[in-house]
Amino acid sequence: MIHEFNLRIQPHEAADSDLLKSCVCRMKGLDEDKVTGVRLLKRSVDARQRTVMLQVQVRVFENEPPQQLQPHIVRYEDVSTAPPVIVVGAGPAGLFAALKLIELHRRPIILERGKSVRERKRDLAQAVREQRVNEESNYCFGEGGAGAFSDGKLYTRSRKRGNVGHILELFHQFGASENILLDAHPHIGTDKLPGIIANIRQQILDCGGEVHFETRMTDILTDKGEVTAVRCHTGEVFRGPVILATGHSARDVYELMARRHLPLEAKGFAMGVRLEHPQQLIDQLMYHNPQGRGPFLPVAEYSFVQQVAGRGVYSFCMCPGGLVVPAGNENGALVVNGMSPSNRGSKWANSGMVVEIRPEDLPLYSDYVKRVMRESGLESADNDSLGFLQMLQLQRALEIDSFRHAGQGLKAPAQRMVDFVRGKASADLPKSSYIPGLLASDLHEWMPREIRRRLQEGFRLFDNSIKGFLTNEAQLIACETRTSSPLRITRDPEHLHLEGIKGLYPCGEGAGYAGGIVSSAIDGELCAERCAQET
């Protein structure tokens, strides 16, 4: 007989299979001699009370041989003679769109402006050494997209569209550990992602698909009101219906669309800073234990959200045991982000701390943007009546301003957390995981008022719920701007092609319909399905 139970158990009871079995039998009144095996199906940490517990779902085999978990495996067939679909961008949206196209017997031709994930790794190391990013091969651009050297957290709040479990099974099929199928907050880690991405590429090639690296789409070609092809910087034209999965850092793609009068609209997004604490402190605070997490608990995470003066202030993409990295794609501008290896073994915890910005907030930021652009000798897009290029420009202005306040290269401006809240300069800075280096800077003086005041108040409120979170052992590193896209490429809600124009399917984070790896992958699959049905 097979039983399934949801149980609350102590962390050490889940760490050892014999102990887990005894514990389940004791709690459920089963005879241990008759139980042949116990499989963990789900686990999550519940740290709300003083005693931290695990919430687990288990499958128990009684009087019959225990079975292994059997995740669904997708078999991919040869599509070398099938009709082509052009997929622009090899991030999670583009790669999962390509896999779905193969399932639907279409031949994906992937065009990717950056390099293979392996070569990209070298460029990232070189960028830190030379304090200069390669603008076509960085944390945003290249095989795997922004997802390749990301943290690889695979949880998403969006459960509406598509099947999260199916995407996790695919990640597992291509090399991720089985743990991602069990954990409530699955995590792959930046060290494991490149191998998985290379496996996905190999599958696409084995089935007869194509992958063209260092091939940047520069134009979208239409015929009788329908998109029929794209042109690349090499001059080569690729014909077929197009899945546009270019991510939210490809500002040139938005500019191209604006020039071509293709439908775009401004949308809300969020900007702020990355906050870095010692991980040991976060473990102590979140697990209510001065000794930290002990041997059986994972490194602790947190998540905060508050409303301040009518806008959300929240933590974003928290990376326990992680590193802060320079995640921009433009020299003379600075963006930071966070990631962690699979063992989450660093001494630091970081997260984005960001403030919601809505299109109607633009006038409040316009003096700031104009000043930064003027002082940097750049033009401002203030004659753009639709506001969408201004949203991009606001994002870019904060990135340029962060660069200007750190002085050079990839160095980032930083300030201790309490000093920022109190409006006081930091005389020095704590140690940090950010390898290119930090420079003490008065973020409370130069960040746009609408952001800094909300962050200051937000931090006080976060400290009310977790006493000790607001501390000068933590520091803010500027700036975090690439939380989601500030624009949406408008698409037909039912057919998912461009609003009013067939043949082009904008998808993933850059199209404004997803945020994060899993939701971008789900959106990629959805667009591939529509494209295969309708073209």
Ligand SMILES: Cc1cc2nc3c(=O)[nH]c(=O)nc-3n(C[C@H](O)[C@H](O)[C@H](O)COP(=O)(O)OP(=O)(O)OC[C@H]3O[C@@H](n4cnc5c(N)ncnc54)[C@H](O)[C@@H]3O)c2cc1C
């Ligand atoms: C450091 C870091 C950590 C992150 N951590 C997480 C995390 O833990 N969990 C999570 O869910 N999300 C995380 N993210 C965000 C996540 O990576 C993105 O949400 C996701 O990658 C978006 O997928 P996408 O396919 O829509 O776009 P992208 O991943 O941005 O991919 C777009 C691709 O298109 C290519 N491209 C752009 N323009 C062109 C062109 N003109 N021609 C050809 N190719 C083009 C780009 O080179 C890129 O490869 C992180 C991001 C970063 C940078």
